[in-house]
Amino acid sequence: MKWLDLIHRWTGGLVGLVLGMMGLTGAILVHEDAWLGWTLPHAGDALNRDPAALAAVTTRLIGDGHGVQGIVYASDGFGLHQLRLSGGAGAYADQAGAIVTRWGSQWERPELWLFDLHHHLFTGDVGETVIGIAGLCAVLFVVTGTILWWRTRRTFAFRLWPKRMSRPAIVMQHRDLGIVMAPLLLLSAVTGTMMIFKPVAAIVMAPFSSPAQARAAMAPPKLSGGALAAHPDWAAMLATAHARFPDADFRTLTLPRKPGEPISFRMRRAAEWLPNGRTMLWFDAATGRLLAARDALALPRGAQVFNTAYPLHAAKVGGLAYRLVMTCSGLAMAMLGSFAVWSFWFRRPRLKPRRAV
Incomplete structure (x- = not known):
């Protein structure tokens, strides 16, 4: 138990601040659609599902010379289209195609840099790897913390805040808050880590189907076509997609x-949890001909399990009640991580000097 305690404390002292940041930013991002709805005009507009109307606004947005690379369409929870422009720029447009705001x-945009901080630490793939390692450490903390808590279970006393800012009080609050929040912390850590590290995802998917089969089913098909037409027939493509998945x-x-790459659409079928869906269609960029389609609900069971990781992690299912639950998980991780660093580095017990004999 002594070595287990040392591993738990030292690892917490080293990565606790990263976990605290992840918890706090995650708790904020869970409510992204809500606070954007309060600050952006038309963000609360009802979703127009008419393919003809969507084709008209797509034609307007792409044909206005904004250098659009992609569009995230409005949803039930957020009534604006997001345009992805070159060079990291972007814009929000209402469902009639009028630009509401743009950025360079x-x-x-706070929601964008918060997302980048939470997922990449502002450092791209390197930061994502660091986040993944911290997530694995969080899993380790839940397991080792539960084992260590069992020895002192008779002294359990739930507190949201330490009784005092002394090391013993912080340790007691950390121990007892951690055991209460352990299931949610484990859910957050496992779902987050499996989106970064393929071996973790493979372990989770293995009971449901072959991980190799799931990866192959989700891999993009190898397709080729012509160069992007000057005026693609968006109405025909959207009508074809809607007919395929009504x-x-x-x-x-x-x-x-x-040149040669297809135009791709992502759709979300009614039974999918993933907010942007995994139902895909690919069209020839020159002719608008349908090249391939993939039904997310026909994927192997393991792939469908993997597709639940993000909505569970980011509280994209379950409505307000589940968002509040995951907010508690994020705030608990922020408190546990930051207090672990504080107590380890700044409230360590001072060794008493030995008396000379």
Whole structure:
């Protein structure tokens, strides 16, 4: 138990601040649609699901010379289209196609830099790897913390805040708050880590289907076509997609980055939890001909389990009640991580000097 305690404390002292940041930013991002709805005009507009209307606004947005690379379409919870422009720029547009606001970089929009901080620590793939390692440490903390708590279970006393800012009081609050929040912390850590590290995802998917089969089913198909037409027939493409999946909402449009790549649409079928869905269609950029389609509900069971990781992690299911639950999880992680660093580095017990014999 002594070695287990040392591992728990030292690892917490080293990565606690990263976990605290992840918890706090995650608790804020869970409510992103709500606070954007309060600050942006038309963000609360009802969703227009008419494919013809969507085709008209797509034509307007892409044809206005904004250099659009893709569109995240409005949803039930957020009534604005988000335009992805070159160079990290972007814009929000209402469902009639009028630009509501635009930005030149992510630093002009708090929801964008908060997302980048939470997922990448502002350092791209390197930061994502650090976040993944911290997530694995969080799983380790839950397991080792539960084992260590069991020895002192008779002294359990739930407190949201330490009785005093002394090391013993912080340790007691950390121990007892941690055991109460352990299931939610484990859910947050496992779902977050499996989106970063393939081996973790494979372990979670393995009981349901072969991880290799699931990865193959989710891999983008190898397709080729012509160069992007000057005026693509969006109405025909959207009508084809709607006829193929009549119960699905259009979620994203991605334009080809180089000649030969297809135009891709993501749709969300009614039974999908993932907010942007995994139902995909690919069209020839030159002719608008449908090249391939993938039904997310027909994917192997393991792939469907993987697709639940993000909505569970980001509270995109379950409504306000589950958002509040995951807010508590994020705030608990922020408190546990930051107090672990504080008590380890700044409230360590002083060793008494030995008396000379």
